[in-house]
Amino acid sequence: MDYKAKIDKYLKEYFGYDEFLLSQREVIESILQGNNTIAIFPTGGGKSLCYQLPALIFPGTTVVISPLISLMKDQVDELAQRNIQATYISSVLTDKQIRQIIWNMKKGKYKIVYIAPERFYSQDFLEAMQDIYVPFVAVDEAHCISQWGHNFRPAYLKIRELIEHMGNPVLAAFTATATKRVQEDIMRLLGIEGKCNLFVESFDRSNLQFSVEDCEDKKLYILKYIRKYKHRSGIIYAATRARVEELCFFLKERGIAAGMYHAGLDSTTRNNTQEAFLNDEIKVMVATNAFGMGINKSDVRYIIHWNMPKSMEHYYQEAGRAGRDGKKSSCILLHSKKDYDLNRFMIDGNYPSISLVKSLYKRIKARGDKGIPQQLLLKSKTIDKHVLQSALRKLFEYDYAKVEDGIVYSIHNREFELTQEEIDWHKEIELDRLDAMAEYSKGKKCLRRFILEYFNEKAQFEKCGNCSVCSKDRKPLTQKALDKILEDIFGSS
Known part of the structure; x- marks a missing residue:
């Protein structure tokens, strides 16, 4: 049976659908033809099907890179209900559990394995992946690779190295929200600029008011x-x-x-x-x-x-x-009026001084495998608890540390490379995005059009006629105008 016949067969057999949404079929066919592929689908556009279905057709094990541990677990549970062998590797598992999963991967037990990005800092893990046949790698939430993206994850920058360790399999990247600049960043950082098929679905949802x-x-x-x-x-x-x-x-x-x-x-x-x-x-x-x-x-x-x-x-x-x-x-x-101030306050609190972040990391790293209780880290007579929490979040965010059962551990004893300039730069990007959100909330122009233009999509209309801004622009008919319309239709009588 050729892959096109399998696409329709597996769509019904495993997922219970009779037809595809949007460009799902085209994306799946692009991947199965061996093309690197990027798909920008709106929320609810069915991105996960675009890598789960090809995984069933490809031989070997498909690797899916995802930043959200809870979402990984949910998808693995859902795949199990569809009788699809899948698992995940993340920081919540012990080293023994991870070694067992890698052993099972070598035996070909799984069709899909979800991997959290912090694994890429482990040289042992990268070397182990060289012995596993991986024909296809899917990158979920791909905007995380871009420093211009709204959820930048530094570990995503190591995906290219992982791909090389796996022998350069077919690569597909998926996201729901990516501006033109972020799309270009994704292609460049994954090393597939000019060497991939790009599918961008419209951000226009005409059913939403x-x-x-x-x-x-x-x-x-x-x-x-x-x-x-x-x-x-x-x-x-x-x-x-x-x-x-x-x-x-x-x-x-x-x-x-x-x-x-x-x-x-x-x-x-x-x-x-x-x-x-x-x-x-x-x-x-x-x-x-x-x-x-x-x-x-x-x-x-x-x-x-x-x-x-x-x-x-x-x-x-x-x-x-x-x-x-x-x-x-x-x-x-x-x-x-208070909304902007609340967001500004929260953004300011998310960017602590580099000296504080570094000092926390030194304390955690010094404890080695023993780790240090999170509550102990957050105790200080001179530093506010919220400031300490912010510094600790930066260590989690940049994959320098992890927390298990209230104990904080360093990850792979990495050298500390984060700089104040990098922290400040990301803060400026976040403030620029907040300004755009504030402009939207002022309601000065068609909201639907504002959204499309923000995501670099040309609106096919000046006014949608459906949002709160356009509704306010509609002038109610005067009685005189209404009488004139009725007269035109029914005559002067």
């Missing part, structure tokens, strides 16, 4: 909206865990069956709440941006942002979780 609402009492607005559309499923995003809990309790006290989701809740609570939302046991989910990645619910009718996100990339990714079934849905940003 975008709105910016200026209001000081946001909780009251949300309450009224939910009561008006009580039979619809929706997600309300808030900037912090405290605000998620505040809003969820506010709604529950007023008879709204709402669930809440943030990274501070234990995994059992998060999973149970997520399942309740997916099964329509609760209609409203109040969450931080920790909720939504990989969530397969097509009938979310509204997304409300209680707080302005820090970038258009974050906003569009979250808003895009509405209306995946193609039906009319609303994306509402509640705006107040």
